[in-house]
Amino acid sequence: MATRQEIEAKLAAIDQKKADALKALQLKRAKLKAKLAQLDRPTKSARRLDARRKILLGAFVLEQLERTGSSTQALTFEGKRFFDWLVRPNDRTVFGTFTDDASSTSSSARPEIPSSAPRIATTETPLNVPFADKDRAKALGAQWHADQKLWVVPAGRDLTPFSTWLGSSA
Numbered sequence: 001m002a003t004r005q006e007i008e009a010k011l012a013a014i015d016q017k018k019a020d021a022l023k024a025l026q027l028k029r030a031k032l033k034a035k036l037a038q039l040d041r042p043t044k045s046a047r048r049l050d051a052r053r054k055i056l057l058g059a060f061v062l063e064q065l066e067r068t069g070s071s072t073q074a075l076t077f078e079g080k081r082f083f084d085w086l087v088r089p090n091d092r093t094v095f096g097t098f099t100d101d102a103s104s105t106s107s108s109a110r111p112e113i114p115s116s117a118p119r120i121a122t123t124e125t126p127l128n129v130p131f132a133d134k135d136r137a138k139a140l141g142a143q144w145h146a147d148q149k150l151w152v153v154p155a156g157r158d159l160t161p162f163s164t165w166l167g168s169s170a
Contacts, residue, residue, distance in 0.1 A: 052156030059120055059158075119159045127151040127165040137165065 042050070129137045129151040138144070140161045142151045153162050 048154075052154075055156050056120065121153045121155050121157050121159050123155050124152040125159060125162075125166070127153060127162055129165045133165070137162070 124143075127137065127142055127150075129142065134144075134151070137151055141154065141157055142162065142165075143154055144151055151165070153159055159166065
C-alpha cells in the first residue's frame with residue numbers, strides 16, 4: 001500500500017503537469033490570436049493602394065478648389081476636417097504649392113492652372129539620385145529598388161519635389 005507522502009507526491013506531479021499543460025495552451029492561444037490579428041490587417045499593397053487613391057482624390061479636390069477660385073480657408077468646418085484628413089502632414093509638402101496657389105487666386109470665373117501645379121506620376125518614375133542625396137530622396141518618398149539599383153518615385157506621387165533628379169529619365 002502507498003504511503004501518504006507517495007500519494008501527495010503523485011498529486012503534486014499531476015498538478016505540475018496540469019499547470020504546464022495550461023501554460024502551453026495559453027501560449028498556443030496567444031500565437032493563434034496574433035496570427036488572426038495579422039490576417040485581419042490590410043496587406044502592405046492594399047495600404048499603398050489606399051494611400052495612392054487618397055493622394056489622387058486630394059489632387060482632384062484641390063484642383064477643383066483652385067478652378068472655382070475657392071481657398072481651403074473658406075471651407076465649412078466639416079470641409080476643413082475632410083481636407084485635414086485628406087492631406088496628412090507628411091502629404092502637405094506634396095500639395096503645399098497647390099494649396100498656396102489656390103488660396104492666393106482671385107475669385108475669377110476660371111483661373112489658369114499655375115505651372116507649379118503638381119505633376120503626378122502615373123507609373124514608377126526612375127530617378128538619377130547621387131549617393132550623397134539618397135537620404136533626402138528617401139525622406140521625400142522615393143523608393144530604392146535594390147535588384148535594379150535604381151531610385152524611383154512611386155505611382156501617384158507628385159514629381160515636383162524630385163525635379164532635381166528627374167533629368168532625362170522623366
